[in-house]
Amino acid sequence: MIEKKELHELEILKHVEETPHLSNRIAAQKLGCSIKLAHEVLKKMASRGLFHINKVHSRRWDYFLSPKGIAEKTRLTMGFLNFSMYFYQQARKLSSQVCRDLSEAGIKKVSFLGAGDLAEIVYLGVKQWGLELEAIYDNDHQGFxxxxxxxxxxLNNHSHGTVLVCMYDPKQPTQKKYLPEGVELDKSFHWIFN
Structure with missing residues (x-):
C-alpha cells in the first residue's frame, strides 16, 4: 500500500515536472497541508537529491527534477498504479460478495451512498446478483x-431500504465503515470495506 508521505512526494514531483515554479505555499495547496509541513517535505526531498534547485532571487527558487528525482517519480507512480489495481480488485471482489449476501437474504432493491468510481465498481455486483438500484445519494456528483x-x-430525511456505502476516504481508501460528514449512521448501511 502506498503511504501518505509517498503520495505527497509524488504530487510534488509531478508538479516540478510540469513547472519549475514551486514555493512552500504552492506545495501546501497541492498537498492540502500547512506551509510548515510542505516546507519540511520539500526540504527532505531536496536533501535526498530529488531536485536541482536554482535560486532566482531571495523569494523565488526554481526546482528541476534530478535523475534521482525522475527515478523516484517513476517508482512512486508504479506503486500508485499497483495500489490502484489492488484497490479495484478488492472493491470488485468485496462488493460482489456484499451484493450476493443481500440477494441471498431476499433483498431486491438497494440504494447507493456515493456516485463516484467505487459506485461504478459496486454497480457491477448489483447487476451480477439481480438487484435493483433504487436511489443514489451524493453531493459531489450530478449523475450516475x-x-x-x-x-x-x-438520505437523512427520508426512510430508505438497504444502502450500499460507495464512498471512501481518499487518504485511506480501504478504511472500514467510512461515512462522509453530515451522514448519520444507520443500521441499513452496508460497507464494501468492512
Missing part, C-alpha cells in the same frame, strides 16, 4: 449512468 443523484440531506 442514467440515474438521478439526490443530495446527502435527502
Amino acid at each position: 449512468l442514467d440515474y438521478e443523484v439526490n443530495a446527502l440531506d435527502d
Whole structure:
C-alpha cells in the first residue's frame, strides 16, 4: 500500500515536472497541508537529491527534477498504479460478495451512498446478483449512468431500504465503515470495506 508521505512526494514531483515554479505555499495547496509541513517535505526531498534547485532571487527558487528525482517519480507512480489495481480488485471482489449476501437474504432493491468510481465498481455486483438500484445519494456528483443523484440531506430525511456505502476516504481508501460528514449512521448501511 502506498503511504501518505509517498503520495505527497509524488504530487510534488509531478508538479516540478510540469513547472519549475514551486514555493512552500504552492506545495501546501497541492498537498492540502500547512506551509510548515510542505516546507519540511520539500526540504527532505531536496536533501535526498530529488531536485536541482536554482535560486532566482531571495523569494523565488526554481526546482528541476534530478535523475534521482525522475527515478523516484517513476517508482512512486508504479506503486500508485499497483495500489490502484489492488484497490479495484478488492472493491470488485468485496462488493460482489456484499451484493450476493443481500440477494441471498431476499433483498431486491438497494440504494447507493456515493456516485463516484467505487459506485461504478459496486454497480457491477448489483447487476451480477439481480438487484435493483433504487436511489443514489451524493453531493459531489450530478449523475450516475442514467440515474438521478439526490443530495446527502435527502438520505437523512427520508426512510430508505438497504444502502450500499460507495464512498471512501481518499487518504485511506480501504478504511472500514467510512461515512462522509453530515451522514448519520444507520443500521441499513452496508460497507464494501468492512
